[in-house]
Amino acid sequence: MSHPAPLTTLVETSLYGDDLVALEAFYHGVLGLPVVARDPERHLFLQVGPGQMLLLFRADTTLQPGDFPRHGTRGPGHAAFGIAADQRENWRAQLLQSGIAIEAELDWPRGGKSIYFRDPAGNSIELITPGVWGLPDGW
Amino acid sequence: MSHPAPLTTLVETSLYGDDLVALEAFYHGVLGLPVVARDPERHLFLQVGPGQMLLLFRADTTLQPGDFPRHGTRGPGHAAFGIAADQRENWRAQLLQSGIAIEAELDWPRGGKSIYFRDPAGNSIELITPGVWGLPDGW
Numbered sequence: 001m002s003h004p005a006p007l008t009t010l011v012e013t014s015l016y017g018d019d020l021v022a023l024e025a026f027y028h029g030v031l032g033l034p035v036v037a038r039d040p041e042r043h044l045f046l047q048v049g050p051g052q053m054l055l056l057f058r059a060d061t062t063l064q065p066g067d068f069p070r071h072g073t074r075g076p077g078h079a080a081f082g083i084a085a086d087q088r089e090n091w092r093a094q095l096l097q098s099g100i101a102i103e104a105e106l107d108w109p110r111g112g113k114s115i116y117f118r119d120p121a122g123n124s125i126e127l128i129t130p131g132v133w134g135l136p137d138g139w
Numbered sequence: 140m141s142h143p144a145p146l147t148t149l150v151e152t153s154l155y156g157d158d159l160v161a162l163e164a165f166y167h168g169v170l171g172l173p174v175v176a177r178d179p180e181r182h183l184f185l186q187v188g189p190g191q192m193l194l195l196f197r198a199d200t201t202l203q204p205g206d207f208p209r210h211g212t213r214g215p216g217h218a219a220f221g222i223a224a225d226q227r228e229n230w231r232a233q234l235l236q237s238g239i240a241i242e243a244e245l246d247w248p249r250g251g252k253s254i255y256f257r258d259p260a261g262n263s264i265e266l267i268t269p270g271v272w273g274l275p276d277g278w
Binding site: 076084 | 141142143144145146147148149150151152153155170171172175186187188189190191192193194196198202207208209210211212213214215216217218219220221222223226229230233242243245255257262263265266267271272274275276277278
């Protein structure tokens, strides 16, 4: 065999919550992510830019035996979206106008800044400006 | 205010597990992701390509009050990495050689293919070839 080429892309990120209607109002309505597919009993699939997906699942459903390997978590997960530095104020205003409380804001040692808030299921969502990680793409 | 520019990048994806040493052996040793930072009591941070991070956390630690908003889940999460179609056989061999059982393989309606397996914490990990979602970047 050849050693596989390095993994360079996380295509699917999953978070869990019971109320997919409320989650759609948040991820589509407030955060603006396009909906790719929905099944109110099971999932809500959203597109993030040209190459990624955010998958919301009801763990009650996806933990049952079925066509796919079982998965499903309880408790607050965490994910972070990248934003341009000059969009931070726009996002702060968008959250405020949508009634989403900002839980914390942090400045990182390398220079990036974070805004933390919660989705309707309690997951910890973060917006980060470039510089937090020092990655080649800027984040 | 201006409406914020669309979110186009999920920079941080989180999964949870108690044994971060075993998780490093898996995500670094088997999947080949570079380690960016580790704290054996709290986290293991891995880089995925030029612009993404996979964050592994011990929920026992991150659910405690501290410097960051609390988060942490129980139960099997799910994430998927993209691979080129011609790397599928190399990855199958890499998993086999590493003693990682393949739980399922699926062919999707649009033409992409998936390999499913588990990390040491039981999270459902998937490798997908282009075509599964029909995204502009190919996935």
